[in-house]
Amino acid sequence: MKILFGATEPSIFGIDVSIWLNAAGILAGLAIAGLLTPWLASRSTRRDQQERTLRLLLNTWQTPANPDYQHAIAVIPIDFRKCRAVLDAHEALMVAVNEAPAQTEEEALTKNETMQNLQHQLMEAMATKLGLEVTAEKLRARAYLSKGFVDREMMFISAMQAWTRIADALERSNEMFAPTTPDQPEPEEK
Incomplete structure (x- = not known):
């Protein structure tokens, strides 16, 4: 094989074909990068949001009254809109949540x-x-709530229940003492 230097290379409009090929490669690379970069960024952002939603659920599933839990459940159809398995599991949970309340203690335990x-x-x-290794069995086996957390939640519930009793007592007290207070004259307008 003989290589000849200085031989005439093919050209288009007076410019060597190799220069045209380099220019075409650069333009194709820019076009591909211009289309690929936003798609990759969108995909990364979507995955980050999905991970945040999963983290919220993992941190709050034992206390469904938690606003973060409510938020995570609400955004699942948005964050996982293209994942049929997640949407089906979400729908099954929503159907169960919206069933009629349990009437007996046994029904309540079964529903829970x-x-x-x-x-x-x-x-x-x-x-x-x-792509994470989190199974339903692992969640069941590794569920953890500290006694302090449970005690605090029970105190909050007791406090909320006490507010209604306090309000009722104040109302009764006002009713009992209303006849004993003289009518107050209305202040004069200036």
């Missing part, structure tokens, strides 16, 4: 267990979508 299982299945589906 069903709700917990559905929560675990939802979090497992979310974790699977994100």
